[in-house]
Amino acid sequence: MSGAAASGSPAPEKICVDAVDVHAFELPTDGPDGKETDGTLEWASTTMVLVRVHADGHNGLGYTYGDVSVASFVTSELAPLIEGRDVTAPPALWHRMGAHIRNAGRPGVGAMARSAVDVALWDLKARLLGLPLVHLLPAYHDRVPVYGSGGFTNYPPDRLADQLTGWVERGIPRVKLKTSREPEQDPGRLTAVRKAIGDEPELFTDANGALGRKEALYWARRFHEEWDVRWLEEPVSSDDPQGLRMLRDRGPDRLEIAAGEYAFTPRDFVDLVEPPAVDCLQADVTRCGGVTGVLEIAGLSATRHLDLSAHCAPAVSAHVFCAVRRLRHLEYFHDHVRFERLVFDGTLSPEGGALRPDTGRPGLGLEVRWADAEPYRRYGARPDRTSPRRRVENR
Numbered sequence: 001m002s003g004a005a006a007s008g009s010p011a012p013e014k015i016c017v018d019a020v021d022v023h024a025f026e027l028p029t030d031g032p033d034g035k036e037t038d039g040t041l042e043w044a045s046t047t048m049v050l051v052r053v054h055a056d057g058h059n060g061l062g063y064t065y066g067d068v069s070v071a072s073f074v075t076s077e078l079a080p081l082i083e084g085r086d087v088t089a090p091p092a093l094w095h096r097m098g099a100h101i102r103n104a105g106r107p108g109v110g111a112m113a114r115s116a117v118d119v120a121l122w123d124l125k126a127r128l129l130g131l132p133l134v135h136l137l138p139a140y141h142d143r144v145p146v147y148g149s150g151g152f153t154n155y156p157p158d159r160l161a162d163q164l165t166g167w168v169e170r171g172i173p174r175v176k177l178k179t180s181r182e183p184e185q186d187p188g189r190l191t192a193v194r195k196a197i198g199d200e201p202e203l204f205t206d207a208n209g210a211l212g213r214k215e216a217l218y219w220a221r222r223f224h225e226e227w228d229v230r231w232l233e234e235p236v237s238s239d240d241p242q243g244l245r246m247l248r249d250r251g252p253d254r255l256e257i258a259a260g261e262y263a264f265t266p267r268d269f270v271d272l273v274e275p276p277a278v279d280c281l282q283a284d285v286t287r288c289g290g291v292t293g294v295l296e297i298a299g300l301s302a303t304r305h306l307d308l309s310a311h312c313a314p315a316v317s318a319h320v321f322c323a324v325r326r327l328r329h330l331e332y333f334h335d336h337v338r339f340e341r342l343v344f345d346g347t348l349s350p351e352g353g354a355l356r357p358d359t360g361r362p363g364l365g366l367e368v369r370w371a372d373a374e375p376y377r378r379y380g381a382r383p384d385r386t387s388p389r390r391r392v393e394n395r
Contacts, residue, residue, distance in 0.1 A: 238263070
């Protein structure tokens, strides 16, 4: 029994969630003809689902990138579950959400919804304590190295080279392009990029699961031998861990195989590391369960002696992945950087090839620019400026 309880002093009052509001915004791409492509997908826009959790006069925000249905899932399944609950223990609410959505579906939409709410809860707790999120977490680092990422397969050669060169000129020593949509086009694209950036920067590639096993092995060897590529992401689908394992074991020694961005549950990550199917594991904080999910995966990577790389969402990942002991780097993805700069004040810019969390601002250090975001709204309603702490339903 604590001293306070023994002396008859009242227990500290809980701080409970008193409102949740949910929003979704859709931003068109700035690619050629309004589209972007990779090895397996074409898209014309990116959707951000934004969640705010309110308690004791403060609010925390979290977000994910997915279909607008994720916003509806938060509203119908998760918001009622956390309202009135203690905000000071986000992992307890994370566990409660996971148990609740067993039948509704934990992977996919369910995992992304849970991730956004979990990030908002951690952001809220940090704001209540007046701390930057990185100082609330068990941080091993004070910055996260980044690599520039974009290089879409429909970019013409001059735009492709200009984008990757731009990152190098800003001090980012590693850059990535998409490949394998039309493999016969990749030699010319890689030659143009390597000529533009020079020999020193690290060159990464991402096939987005477009290749078969033997085809991927052929290109892995060519990528490394001819263009000194050191990173091949999802050469085959992440649904094929045996194929990833073959490439890891039989590919060039200095070419790393990476995957994990589409892992939603702990079991998904276990399948990639037992036995090892990758040289470097990836995790997306907006898909794998939020901050709490990343902390669990960080333990798995450490015990398997595998580095963990952060997939996208730089405004959140810069804080969260400081708490990853086996941290490798963070994907500084063109679409997400563009979106986050549009809708948030407080985003970070790389310095010396890394993002350093702003320790002068509480939580994630982000504030929504509602007027700038409003033209892109797909779900929810703009909060009342005079009374923001209310539940916002779909219009």
